[in-house]
Amino acid sequence: MHKPVPSNSLKAACSTCNLRKLCLPVNLSNIEMARLDALITRKGVYRHGSILYRSGDKFQALYAIRTGFFKTQILNEDGREQVTGFQMAGEIIGMDGISNDVHTCDAVALEDSEVCEIPFSRLEDLGRELPPLQRHLHRILSREIVRDQNIMLLLGSMRAEERLAAFLINLSQRFAVRGYSPTSFQLRMTRQEIGSYLGLKLETVSRALSQLQESKLITVRNRSLEILCLSGLQACMGKRTR
Amino acid sequence: MHKPVPSNSLKAACSTCNLRKLCLPVNLSNIEMARLDALITRKGVYRHGSILYRSGDKFQALYAIRTGFFKTQILNEDGREQVTGFQMAGEIIGMDGISNDVHTCDAVALEDSEVCEIPFSRLEDLGRELPPLQRHLHRILSREIVRDQNIMLLLGSMRAEERLAAFLINLSQRFAVRGYSPTSFQLRMTRQEIGSYLGLKLETVSRALSQLQESKLITVRNRSLEILCLSGLQACMGKRTR
DNA sequence: CGCTTTATTGATCCTCATCAAGGCGGGTGG
DNA sequence: CCACCCGCCTTGATGAGGATCAATAAAGCG
Secondary structure (H helix, E strand, O other), X not given: OOOOEOOOOOOOOOOOOOHHHHHOOOOOOHHHHHHHHHHOXXXXXXXXXXXXXXXXXXXXXXXXXXXXXXXXXXXXXXOOXXXXXXXXXXXXXXXXXXXXXXXXOEEEEOOOXXXXXXXXXXXXXXXXXXXXHHHHHHHHHHHHHHHHHHHHHHHHHOOHHHHHHHHHHHHHHHHHHOOOOOOEEEOOOOHHHHHHHHOOOHHHHHHHHHHHHHXXXXXXXXXXXXXXXXXXXXXXXXXXXX | OOOOEOOOOOOOOOOOOOHHHHHOOOOOOHHHHHHHHHHOEEEEEEOOOOEEEOOOOEXXXXXXXXXXXXXXXXXXXXXXXXXXXXXXXXOEEOHHHHOOOEOOOEEEEOOOEEEEEEXXXXXXXXXXXXXXXXXXXXXHXXXXXXXXXXXXXXXXXXXXHHHHHHHHHHHHHHHHHOOOOOOEXXXXXXXXXXXXXXXXXXXXXXXXXXXXXXXXXXXXXOOEEEEOOHHHHHHXXXXXXX
């Protein structure tokens, strides 16, 4: 679709943004932090629809999202896709590639986004010198495992409306951490993509959103979403048939 | 339920078993391997039904399964469980705990099992000295991420019979790697547990198994399972409604 | 040997997928 | 600037797959 726009500055890209706080809340001295910064380069801007990496690409680096929004998806043999996650500024993607040095999913920009590249073998090298950095990498990897297992819980045991509620609460919390409104935000993805992520069809997503609106828990119009009653959403997420 | 039986020998437990080959196919010298072995202690025998760790327990170590079979499960607030995985000899569990130093799931023995304990901070220490070990740890963590994402694909887009087929194929491959028959084995878990793992009810699991048997792809009687036609199972797994 | 747990199978119901039609909106070209 | 088009979304009607409820059988265990 679009080509990434190369960045002019290729070094020390991340020390001035909120990236460090979000991705790397590590106790490091200034000198140590500078060494970490030296690893990280701006990879450039990815326009809406462009691809950061594809399944099958050789794995060489993790990517930190500086600004913007991505989705990751697996394509199965029959050509259908499963969205495995939505990633926003301050999150790290590409960890699937470590296991076999090959990426196992696609990462696609859902809006114009800036990305920093962290060469993985150099990160490992530095991790050996800086224990807090090493520890932090392990936490990030583990956090991804926990996240995925919670989605398994969602997919395995929740009904459509509960899944939507859980999804919106999760988005809300992540926006809040980044200083954005937790109650009013834009959805960056289509109903189809939400559906793929939640194991539902787009019509079901649309209906569930309408129903949450009917219940006065949210208002939704196209991609604009407002949460009217967070506790109501949480209750909705928790409710089971029995 | 049952208490773990303490082991007499608490050191150098793993150098003589097939654990190293399966968990730790790392290029290390004998001396280096000895240092790794020195970390690892036999934690003992866990009887069928006993708990290796529970959600909320402080995280301190990874566990390598020497022999036996475990399940891991998340308990959600309403008390219902989602099985997140089945682990067999040579696999590592406990990685969910790294992110916040607290385990987020329960690990329960599905048969009498022997477990080795790998204190995590000491493993990190040693990883800093032995790059191949560090790299291997990262691969293990990443492999868990990839595994979980494939389950998301299964839960999000497959129908009951396909899920069962995928599950059986996966078990078959893992038994094969361990030198057991890939076509004839015992299921170590109940229909209920399979169902929880696959996002289905136990009756649906039972029916799907009966149907696979009807199609001459497997024979199943209680926990004994035989795969009659692997390629047929694979075809079954791949088929979609459209 | 009797009790409890686990598994199978049938009948019915409900949720969500599917199919279909129409509306809204944003972008493009005349 | 407007008309048109295409992608995205909503809503309705219908049907299928799996959940639920129920009864029975079989197996494991004390």
